[in-house]
Amino acid sequence: MGQKLPPAQMDLYRRIDEILWREWDPIGVSEITEARDExxxxxxxxxRLVLEGKEEDVIAQCLLSFEKERMGLAGNAENAKRVAGLVLREKVNLGV
Incomplete structure (x- = not known):
């Protein structure tokens, strides 16, 4: 990130990172410490989508697009939607 975020946004950024790593993990590497930056x-x-107030379906579609277009996977729409919901709940929990 090229700019310093306010504390609440930085906390959200870190929590989203953790959700992507632990919950989304479409290639199944979350148990491999060396792959933490995957x-x-x-x-x-x-x-950015979360801060812009995008809906769960938009975020899920973005995740699914990453899986299909960038990773070459079949994609898991159900998991993408679940993860998008988790991300949005963190935004609400932090009041961002």
Whole structure:
């Protein structure tokens, strides 16, 4: 990130990172410590969508697009929607 975020947004950014790593994990690497940075490239886009107030379906579609177009996977729409919901709940919980 090129700019310093306010504390609440930084906390949200970190929580989204953790959700992508632990819950989304479409290639199944969350148990491999050396692969911890695997999803960092997707984080800024998801974070931006959340800050822009995008709905769950938009965020889920973004995650699904990453899975299909960038990772070459079949995609898991059900999991993408579940993860989008988790991300949005964090935004509400933090009051961002």
């Amino acid at each position: 999803y960092y490239g997707y984080l800024p886009t998801v974070f």
